[in-house]
Amino acid sequence: MATRNGDYMILNGKLVPFAEARIHCLSPAITSSVNVFEGLRAYWNPEDEQLHVFRLEEHLARLEYSARVMRIGAHPWDRDTLREMVCELLRVNEARESVHMRIHLYVDEDGFMTATEPVGMFISCVFRPSTRQSREGCTAQVSSWTRLTDNSGPPRVKSSANYFNGRLAAIQAKQDGYDNAILLTPEGHVSEGPGACIFLIRDGVPSTPDRSQHILESITRDTLITGFSEWFGNPVQERAIGRSELYAAQEVFFCGTGNEITPVIGIDGLAVGEGRVGPITAALQERYFAIASGRDAAHPEWRTPVYGRP
Ligand SMILES: Cc1ncc(COP(=O)(O)O)c(C=O)c1O
Incomplete structure (x- = not known):
């Protein structure tokens, strides 16, 4: 990059x-x-x-x-x-x-x-x-490091202090030959990546960990929850997600301002779906970039133009 x-x-x-x-x-x-x-x-x-x-x-x-x-x-x-x-x-x-x-x-x-x-x-x-991984997808490892919790280092707060947790997981994942990590909560539910939230699509239904799963309340996550309903008439389930559901999903992706929408094409050595970027993720990316850049005029309140301001 x-x-x-x-x-x-x-x-x-x-x-x-x-x-x-x-x-x-x-x-x-x-x-x-x-x-x-x-x-x-x-x-x-x-x-x-x-x-x-x-x-x-x-x-x-x-x-x-x-x-x-x-x-x-x-x-x-x-x-x-x-x-x-x-x-x-x-x-x-x-x-x-x-x-x-x-x-x-x-x-x-x-x-x-x-x-x-x-x-x-x-x-x-x-x-x-945008990264190559956002176009081609990445692999991920479910980490042996547990996500920080709301009552210790609240992930809801975007504090640099929290990033040691994701750093440990990301380094471990890279050393083990993966591109990125997925952290679980102490209860064993899916939480998020080191610098991104996570969505999965199972039998056409999109889901993402709910806000009690020690996640950062991601702005991209919010955009996509709105987007799934508005653009595809397919509301997102916000709920507790078990680790083994990751292996049952046809599509998984990370999302965040930096990561944008990064498809996850393999987890723990198992292919996600067919092991390539899935059609729902690809359609979502297209809409997201069109709206973020203003090529699609929807949601003008989401964009602040920089040039020609009073
Ligand atoms: C831990 C973590 N989760 C989620 C996100 C995504 O948040 P946002 O969409 O607001 O950028 C980030 C982004 O930096 C992050 O660091």
Whole structure:
């Protein structure tokens, strides 16, 4: 995957060259992972020569929620300011292709684990096209690592601290020859991947783990739950899913802002369906990309245009 960083980032509200975006090594963001974030994508539409940030409002709302739960203190970067900074950074980096962005809020400077201030922020911009796996599919291993739980490191909160859990699972999966991992809950139900939610399609019926399965309340998951009903008249079942159902499904896919819709074509050495991208997943991808880029005009409230803003 060819990625390239934008020349500029925003650090504490100011544009800085990429190489100068640094924080203090004793900051609670580093020493205790007091650091919440959002991963966003913007899609370039060559027909209307516009870059659309996908579901920016929902990302900003979740960032506020994560900061609240992690007791990140007062800061000047409210939702309106962040929205404008995201668009400004894309314009300054002259983004006219698919972009992945991060917005982080963290506790900066020298402080203890319980410090809530001073709050730092950065926004980054990386030119990052869709992955080969999202076109061709990936393999996955059900991990021996268990998903973090809501009462220990709540996965509902998008905190960098949580990512050690997915990292362990992803590294184990790669060492064992798989592309990615699927984590189970302590009860043995399917939870999610290291950086994505999961759906399966069994006998035509789409299902995804419900919100009590220690998942991040994914914005892409929400988009696809809406999409399955609206585009295909095929509502998603949100429910507890047993591990062995993964082996009975005809189609499985990961979904997330970064992963977009990544088909899973093999799990634990067993082919999913016919071992290639399934027809429902392919149709879903087509609709998702059309709407995210604005080629399909449905759901304009999901897109924030970057160029020509007042
Ligand atoms: C653990 C985890 N689950 C799910 C997702 C998907 O969330 P979203 O669709 O909001 O990007 C992510 C995305 O980063 C993630 O890290």
